[in-house]
Amino acid sequence: DIQLTQSPSFLSASVGDRVTITCRASQGISRDLAWYQAKSGRAPSLLIYGASILQRGVPSRFSGSGSGTEFTLTINNLQPEDFATYYCQQLHTYPPITFGQGTRLDIK
C-alpha cells in the first residue's frame, strides 16, 4: 500500500498569510494526487487534482505542485473560510486508494 504523510499535522496562521502543506508518498505516484478541504458538518470538497489542476470554482489563491513522491498545497492570502482540514489523496496505485492523515489549519 502507498502511504501518504502530510506535514504539518496542525498549522496556525492568520488571515492574509501564505501557508504551505506538504504531502509525501511512500513510493512514486506520478501526478496522481488530489487535495481536499473538509469542514466540520460539511462534505469534503475537491480543490486540486493531477497535483496542480485547480478544480472548477476553486479560488486561484489555492495552488498545488509536485510529482513523484513530494507534493505541496499552497494557500495565498488566507481567508476566514479557508480554516479547515486539508487532505491529500493518491489515486495512482490501488486498491487501496489512500488519504494523508490530514492537516488542520486553525486561526492564530
Add this chain to the structure above:
Amino acid sequence: EVQLVESGGGLVQPGGSLRLSCAASGFNFSMAGMNWVRQAPGKGLEWVAYIYADSNTILYADSVKGRFTISRDNAKRSLYLEMKNLRAEDTGLYYCVRWNGYCSGDHCYPSFDYWGQGSLVTVSS
C-alpha cells in the same frame, strides 16, 4: 446540479447488518464510477469501496473485504453499501462519492469530485 443523497444509517449492535443507499441526480449516473468513503469520529478519511459504471470492476479496502458489498442499480440511479458483521471500528460518517477522470493528452487524472452529505453509522451495544 450534481446531488448525492445518502440514507440508511443508524444505530446497530456489533455483529449486526445495515444497508446504505445513495440517490444520485444531475449527471449521467450510468457512466460514472462511484465510491464509499468513511470518516470515524475525530479521524481522517478512509476509502471503503469502489464500483465501476457497469459494475464489472469492484474494489474494497482490506478492512471491509468479506463483510461489505458495494452495488448499484443504474436504472434507479442508486448506489448501495451492504454492511454485515459490523464492528465498533466501522462507526463513522459514510459518504457516497463520484469518481471523475479528467483526461489531457495521453493521461487521465482521477479524483473524487462530488460528495454527498454523509450517513452516520453507529455500531454499539
